[in-house]
Amino acid sequence: MTDAAELRTRTRELLAAHPPAATDPLDFLKARFDAGLAWVHYPVGLGGLAAPRSLQPVVDAELAAAGAPDNDPRRIGIGLGMAAPTVLKYGTDEQKRRFLRPLWVGEEVWCQLFSEPGAGSDLAALGTRAVRDGDDWVVDGQKVWTSSAHLARWAILIARTDPGLPKHQGISYFICDMTDPGVEVRPLRQITGEAEFNEVFLTGVRIPDAHRLGEVGEGWKVAQTTLMNERVSIGGMRIPREGGMIGPVARTWRERPELRTHDLHQRLLTLWVEAEVARLTGERLRQQLVAGQPGPEGSGMKLAFARLNQEISGLEVELLGSEGLLYADWTMRRPEMVDFTGRDAGYRYLRSKGNSIEGGTSEVLLNIVAERVLGLPAEPRNDKDVAWKDLTR
Numbered sequence: 574m575t576d577a578a579e580l581r582t583r584t585r586e587l588l589a590a591h592p593p594a595a596t597d598p599l600d601f602l603k604a605r606f607d608a609g610l611a612w613v614h615y616p617v618g619l620g621g622l623a624a625p626r627s628l629q630p631v632v633d634a635e636l637a638a639a640g641a642p643d644n645d646p647r648r649i650g651i652g653l654g655m656a657a658p659t660v661l662k663y664g665t666d667e668q669k670r671r672f673l674r675p676l677w678v679g680e681e682v683w684c685q686l687f688s689e690p691g692a693g694s695d696l697a698a699l700g701t702r703a704v705r706d707g708d709d710w711v712v713d714g715q716k717v718w719t720s721s722a723h724l725a726r727w728a729i730l731i732a733r734t735d736p737g738l739p740k741h742q743g744i745s746y747f748i749c750d751m752t753d754p755g756v757e758v759r760p761l762r763q764i765t766g767e768a769e770f771n772e773v774f775l776t777g778v779r780i781p782d783a784h785r786l787g788e789v790g791e792g793w794k795v796a797q798t799t800l801m802n803e804r805v806s807i808g809g810m811r812i813p814r815e816g817g818m819i820g821p822v823a824r825t826w827r828e829r830p831e832l833r834t835h836d837l838h839q840r841l842l843t844l845w846v847e848a849e850v851a852r853l854t855g856e857r858l859r860q861q862l863v864a865g866q867p868g869p870e871g872s873g874m875k876l877a878f879a880r881l882n883q884e885i886s887g888l889e890v891e892l893l894g895s896e897g898l899l900y901a902d903w904t905m906r907r908p909e910m911v912d913f914t915g916r917d918a919g920y921r922y923l924r925s926k927g928n929s930i931e932g933g934t935s936e937v938l939l940n941i942v943a944e945r946v947l948g949l950p951a952e953p954r955n956d957k958d959v960a961w962k963d964l965t966r
Contacts (some may be wrong), residue, residue: 652683
């Protein structure tokens with residue numbers, strides 16, 4: 574079994590062979606992947622050493638101390654947090670070899686083609702069709718709220734392959750080449766003025782069956798792996814104390830005593846404690862992942878993340894008074910990543926409104942926590958055994 578001492582030795586050998594100051598960052602990342610130090614818990618040959626997940630911080634600390642480049646995880650978060658674990662679990666050996674290395678080093682950006690105009694909270698109601706044509710599937714439909722679609726080379730896609738089955742059945746899961754003919758990406762301008770999200774139109778897009786993940790008709794099961802990992806990656810990110818949204822508010826409070834009031838002080842204290850509890854709970858969740866796959870607890874973390882971001886950003890705007898009403902730049906741009914802490918208070922306030930929608934709406938996540946964590950009875954449903962084609966839409 575690989576232990577911490579061996580990992581330190583391997584990491585130092587990597588640094589000696591590829592000094593960060595004298596090595597192109599992409600070349601260094603490729604060498605790190607090939608050395609099994611990307612995801613140490615992944616299999617040998619796929620960026621890992623089949624080591625315990627808990628040992629990854631050993632590698633990360635050594636590399637950070639040496640000033641080694643990272644793979645810009647905020648830019649490629651969908652690939653790292655959602656596509657990679659799904660490909661690892663359901664992909665063929667050929668798919669794993671083809672996709673995991675360029676995904677991890679950041680050569681290829683990924684996006685997620687799940688939500689549709691009529692299938693957001695009720696994702697299983699999706700209507701995008703995939704029809705078999707020889708060795709290909711021909712896909713037609715529309716997806717929406719797609720982060721990074723304007724940057725992505727690849728997409729994880731779910732589409733309906735059998736409308737005669739109930740809505741949770743008859744769905745299959747594919748890897749879609751975003752450069753293929755028939756893929757059209759249109760920007761969706763948000764309240765922030767930017768177009769971080771997109772809508773994607775698929776018209777006669779041909780996807781080879783070799784790019785299917787999982788069995789035909791089992792796309793909903795495959796998608797659950799993606800969704801559980803998505804909620805952990807959004808709500809369970811590793812951050813230091815006073816990291817995230819609480820950091821800028823705490824700094825303003827310390828640096829601007831003239832803004833303080835007793836009421837704001839009490840609210841800040843409450844939110845600071847809640848943010849710290851959420852941070853420590855996220856650490857506990859990551860420790861649980863060492864023993865297996867992410868479960869519904871990630872939905873609870875994502876719920877807390879959304880609520881806290883919105884309450885903290887609201888407090889920050891109030892603390893700043895008239896300054897909080899200012900917004901630096903309404904320029905229409907299509908950013909590569911979301912930068913909560915590097916922008917002004919107005920941006921944080923506006924952008925956080927989307928936190929309770931993206932990655933699963935808070936309403937849906939409350940149901941998941943109620944049913945799968947607390948064991949409460951499920952809400953009555955009269956559409957679970959009805960063929961999708963017979964549902965009222």
